[in-house]
Amino acid sequence: MILEDICDVYSGYAIKQFNEDKIGVPVIKIGNILMDGTIELEDCQYTTEKVNQKYYSEYQDIYIALSGATTGKIGILKRQDKFIVNQRVGIVRKKDNNIPIEFIKYFLFHHTDRIFKEAAGCAQPNISPKQIGKYKVPIIDDSRMKYVVEILDSLTRIINKRKRQLNYLDELIKARFVEMFVSKNYPREELDNLSYGKGEYGAQSASVEYNSSRPRYVRITDIKEDGSLNDDVVCSANVEDDKLYKLKYGDFCFARMGATVGKTYAYRGGNQIFAGYLIRYKLNLNRIIPEYLYEFTRLHEYRNWVSLNQSGAAQPGINAKKYGSLRIPVAPLEEQRVFAKFVEEVNKSKVVFHHVAQIHIYKTSTLL
Structure with a gap:
């Protein structure tokens, strides 16, 4: 079984006119897809262009970056709002079948490196949805699929909990700034x-x-x-x-x-x-x-x-x-530099965690 047997796999629409005035319909672009598998939709550009219905988002669509330095990153849409999907974003939309969408998402996570390697043959990494549509999906029974999804969902919850802890570090930085500079009435x-x-x-x-x-x-x-x-x-x-x-x-x-x-x-x-x-x-x-x-x-x-x-x-x-x-x-420049160094160290821990999280997801996805 290949991916296109169970999903429609195709590119978004080549939008010609964008605006940042929130006029028309918001657009999902490569930059909206985050490395953790989520989609950030607060800072979308908009368009007033009319497009075919298939280019409008649907709940639980999976989107793939088809070009650029982060080709292969994947996100799943968890909102019912309507967006238009831009051209260099691949749309993976499940057909009418019993395969869980989360299983398909984790399957694609497992192939992120493969997607990037296949796209990297030119100056600007680029891959066709048709190539991805030919990827072989493992044929396993429903109970095995359910088991895989439960294990990976459990890991994702652990990672999200850790992210909340890291968000606390952001608040710590703000509190440190107030303590070092605002409260001293410089x-x-x-x-x-x-x-x-x-x-x-x-x-x-x-x-x-x-x-x-x-x-x-x-x-x-x-x-x-x-x-x-x-x-x-x-x-x-x-x-x-x-x-x-x-x-x-x-x-x-x-x-x-x-x-x-x-x-x-x-x-x-x-x-x-x-x-x-x-x-x-x-x-x-x-x-x-x-x-x-x-x-x-x-x-x-x-x-x-x-x-x-x-x-x-x-x-x-x-x-x-x-x-x-x-x-x-x-504040005195030396104090500013000390504070900047503190922020740098905090941010390093965030970067390390992000890479470790991605490795865990990748390794666990070998259950597929």
């Missing part, structure tokens, strides 16, 4: 006074398919909750943007508009430029470091500031002038 200064010049708006160009010889085009929707970037890598349609909006260490970006106004991104390295819904500040590194400022923007104090200072009911926004007035406690 003098506060406006962001403009801690930066070289005023805030700068990003490129207004559309995005096009990624070309590894050019910079990544960083948009609001690319920034994840932990301040890192997702895997939905694109370039600007305008080559001239590659120099005009290039990011470097010390650059700090704020989302200026939309549902995630206030979201922040501290440039961490790589060849990148920033898009128009972001505002960049070039920090004076003799006064403040980006790692310190980023943790400040994760505090409840900052979120409250965003809520009070955004304008516009239909499309909330904060402009560069307003962001420039944000008042930040300025």
Whole structure:
């Protein structure tokens, strides 16, 4: 038995026009699929394009990244809401049969490495849904299937419990920041006074398919909750943007508009430029470091500031002038660096756990 015998396996729709104004239908893209098998749907782009019904999401669809650095990552949809699935996301939709969808999900988890290896034959990893549809699914009886799913579900619950414990570390970082800097009443200064010049708006160009010889085009929707970037890598349609909006260490970006106004991104390295819904500040590194400022923007104090200072009911926004007035406690640089080192160590433990969790899932999936 092969996968396409029990599931429809095909690509999503090649959407041409996106918007970040929440107009139309939200779109599931590669960047929405997380490495832990879940799908993050809070920061979707939208489209007003009309598509065939088969490209609309269905509850318990399985989605696969078909291209890019994380080709093969898999997520299962646990929501009834309607989304449109983008082209480079593979749709695995169970046909009318008695095979549990969770069994199919774990089967695909088991083949994540295979998918990536088969996709890696060119500069930009890429795999066809037809290839995945030909994968052989083990023929086992219903009781064995149920046993496999129960074992893997149990492991997943253990992992999720551990993740909740790691979320506690995030709260610990915030509490440490308040203890070290806010409660000591360090003098506060406006962001403009801690930066070289005023805030700068990003490129207004559309995005096009990624070309590894050019910079990544960083948009609001690319920034994840932990301040890192997702895997939905694109370039600007305008080559001239590659120099005009290039990011470097010390650059700090704020989302200026939309549902995630206030979201922040501290440039961490790589060849990148920033898009128009972001505002960049070039920090004076003799006064403040980006790692310190980023943790400040994760505090409840900052979120409250965003809520009070955004304008516009239909499309909330904060402009560069307003962001420039944000008042930040300025601790001595050495204390900022000590705190940044503490955060780095905490984040290392998270990365280690993530890799260990994926290894456990992979090894246990050999039960299939």
